[in-house]
Amino acid sequence: MSPTRVFVARLAGCSVFDPAGDKVGRVRDVLVVYRSTQSPRVVGFIVEVPGRRRVFLSIGRITSIGSGQIITTGLINLRRFEQRGGEVRVIAEMLGRKVTLADGSSTAIIEDVAIEETGPGEWAVSELFLRRPKTSASPFAKGQTTFAKWNDVRENVTAGEAQSATHLLATYEDLLPADLANALLDLPEQRMLEVAEELSDERLADVLEEMPESEQVGILNKLDDDRAATVLDQMQPDDAADLIAQLDEERGEALLDLMQPEEAEDVRMLLLFAPDTAGGLMTTEPIIVSSDATVAEGLALIRRHELAPALGAAICVTLPPYESPTGRFLGMVHFQRMLRYPPGERLGTLLDQQLEPVNASASAAEVARILATYDLVSVPVVDDNHRLVGVVTIDDVLDYLLPDDWRSHDDEPTPAPFVAVETRPQPIIQSGRRPANGSSH
Template sequence: MAAGAPRIFVSHLAGVPVFDPVGDQVGRVSDLVAMLRVGRRPPRLLGMVVEVLSRRRVFVPMTRITGVASGQVITTGVVNMRRFERRPTERLVLGELLDRRVTLVESGEEVTVLDVAIQQLPARRDWEIDKVFVRKGKGGVLSRKGETLTVEWSAVTGFSLEEHGQGAESLLATFEKLRPADLANALHHLSPKRRAEVAAALDDDRLADVLEELPEDDQVEILGKLKEERAADVLEAMDPDDAADLLSELPEEDQERLLTLMQPDDAADVRRLLAYEERTAGGLMTTEPIVLRPDATVADALARVRQQDLSPALAAQVYVCRPPDETPTGKYLGTVHFQRLLRDPPFTLVSSLVDSDLPPLGPDTPLPAVTSYLAAYNMVAAPVVDESGSLLGAVTVDDVLDHLLPDDWRETEFHEEGARHGG
């Protein structure tokens, strides 16, 4: 890159695509790595953490970066696919420097870091952090109070100190457009301290979505650092099956205490799921599929399918049952697939469209049999019905995959191979 390149604020680099010289995408920028230096010398930027197509995070040195412009990063094309591991002397710029409380050297006033800027040094390939964008007062990036200003790195102090109670507003603003799975991956690679701070700053629904995508160890760690009342609120916002899976990792006394704090209806669904063995249809199912009465129309069914918070697997079919139409329902009559709904007039009753030949699963059906069932009938979800004929819930293919993959599937060699071939 030519000397005199423009200054770049790092928040603009989060999620930016990374390409090789021939235009093939390698991945996306997840974070930047810097090394603090003694005195007031600006930190040296060591490289970028790039999330390749398999969600593996790898390190790309700045010496391999040939261009940073127009919303993209260009590399030399030589990328080491070894998983990134932060060294003790390194700092993650987005994950650790933003939202810090630092001090203006001249006035001694405390300010909050909203962003930092990087620039390439003249006549060299080295990069450094040279500017800091801060807000005066105690408000974070979401607060309108306090003057904002951009100062030299040497004009502030306090980045090297351990900070307790560091905020997370600027970091969350940087990652606000990430899908829950991608935010979970970013959260997984933060330090436990920073992970807890970010979790505390997320609203209940967003944190619930992210928890559902995290490894069990991270889920338990984060839930354990929340106040019990808030932990119960987050569990209520999670899908019942995911909440049950998380609670099953806790001691029984902690389970009961949190269930008692939850709303009775939400707690009842979770208690029902906890009663089943984990690797059975009952333990895997969600208690919130789309249930319709026989006199509902195709228009009613399509309106339910269009609900934004439904997963694609749950939206692929509706289940027709006699009242009551909340699980456990009245008699289960059959399934209507989404494609069938698209082929019939809106006024058609769903009771005339049910596929009653497809056998439902029993709640004690073991995981291998559930897997075979979905594969044999080319289904993405399957009804779970008890001995009395009542619908208890539905097992979706994503829940099955979560239990078929190894616990450390995010870290396995399978993904390393995918990264090599896909990235």
């Protein structure tokens, strides 16, 4: 029987099952260690288990790889994964890397890596799938592809040159922003910055909104002012305001000057409020209509794909003008109520008479009590003249109430009945490189 060989890029996102057929997680990367005379040895997988926790799954605990799934013995170490010295992530750190063919004929980019079973419970890198530089100036042309053994290439990274993140991004394409943010936070800092540089402005904005403030600031500080301002334009105004508030005053003001005037105006207004008030928590972009708008018009506005679910749960009705700060606030109409009435019904007749708005100076605790007491997902915020200035959504309040490091909180979960805890072995590194101090698990 021929040895089992699989390509790593195809394993990204594959389900991991225990022997009973219960799903325990998804593959996010493959971990290898370099060896002096042989191709890199596979030591295990990085697996995402429920709760978006990344854990290590030893290659010795895997009984089958193939057909889009991985079967394990059921033994998984539930401690959060931390990369050790000498370990290399194939998807995050090898794909997109430049190499030179050993005969000196050409350079190439690693597009995929094949791993092969070399013995019971032992896997190693067998082949590289490479793409040579394109020879045509046409934007549609692609370089020739080829396969090469590990010993037939050598790494060719120019000092100071950033490793391409194109192929890594391809494996993250289908991830939700929160999951992508989590994946980036697991990368080495330099690699995270490289990937962030290659994300589109809109995608990077979505990801930054899901990151802790320290990482937000770190990434934004690596961007030039023009791109940083463009990314801030794409963010929700309340998230952009929170981020700018963490920057030094000079750069924050410079970025505000470069932002689109309408977006900058909303952010400047939010910066006037203390962070623990309704004004500091709110978003300035709710759905706002006149009392003469119909149910059909309201539902059409809610259907916009870019609208956050919490903002689509209700529509605000005001007197003109219809951009915050608006005319006098009249009330809210809940999405569920609109579904009970014919398309031509005027929204002004469907206002929730029981829901009172909060003043922008109201405390975050008061807003949280109102949302909890009346089972709401959003509450309108008005100024002293009863003009609508924004809404506070349930996710805004949760962000405020949870610990600052909740996105990377590392409380140990209770192991599922079918998941035992194993001790992760120290990988054997035969290349002569030693693990970094303090990197043991």
